[in-house]
Amino acid sequence: MVVLNRIYTRTGDAGDTALGDGRRVPKHAARVNAYGTVDELNAFVGVARLEVGDDDDMDEALSRIQNDLFDLGADLCRPDRERDAQADHPPLRMVPAQVERLEIEIDAMNAGLEPLRSFILPGGSPLAAQLHVCRTIARRAERLAVELAAEEDVNPAAIKYLNRLSDWFFVAARVANNGGVDDILWVPGANR
Numbered sequence: 001m002v003v004l005n006r007i008y009t010r011t012g013d014a015g016d017t018a019l020g021d022g023r024r025v026p027k028h029a030a031r032v033n034a035y036g037t038v039d040e041l042n043a044f045v046g047v048a049r050l051e052v053g054d055d056d057d058m059d060e061a062l063s064r065i066q067n068d069l070f071d072l073g074a075d076l077c078r079p080d081r082e083r084d085a086q087a088d089h090p091p092l093r094m095v096p097a098q099v100e101r102l103e104i105e106i107d108a109m110n111a112g113l114e115p116l117r118s119f120i121l122p123g124g125s126p127l128a129a130q131l132h133v134c135r136t137i138a139r140r141a142e143r144l145a146v147e148l149a150a151e152e153d154v155n156p157a158a159i160k161y162l163n164r165l166s167d168w169f170f171v172a173a174r175v176a177n178n179g180g181v182d183d184i185l186w187v188p189g190a191n192r
Helices: 030-049 056-076 081-085 096-111 126-149 156-176
Strands: 016-018 024-026
Touching: 024 030, 030 056, 030 126, 056 096, 056 126, 056 156, 096 156, 126 156
Parallel strands: none
Antiparallel strands: 016 024
């Protein structure tokens, strides 16, 4: 259980922060950038939820994703998976089932959509536009996690989740655009 009785601690005033294992690193460290971008994505998902309206299924799916993103942040803030696996109470890690759930949801949403014949410009409905913003932030978080994984240990399920999540947002944006009917299609060279 998390208890936050004091919001500011002053411990980061010198430009460093604590990871989940207590180790202090600079606030610009690759790991902090990765989980900080996941936090940013979570905030944008919250903004997208404001546009859901009466679509309870979409709201529930976005709520699940927000919870998963907290799980993902908890995973990324713990640098030593091998040591953590030996702990009496292993810390929270992303698991393949979370990736698989996204795949199932993507397939279900995509089944009702016409195949794409062009790339889509971000926009359409307000919800679709917000979901496209979420998609691009998910891609940035994925790039940062992959960059981190080139230097340090990162849970492969965390990277797979981010990769699948950006696909989820893309398909969800098409659903939010009246099942793809209101997608704005790219017209190559239209303004030459």
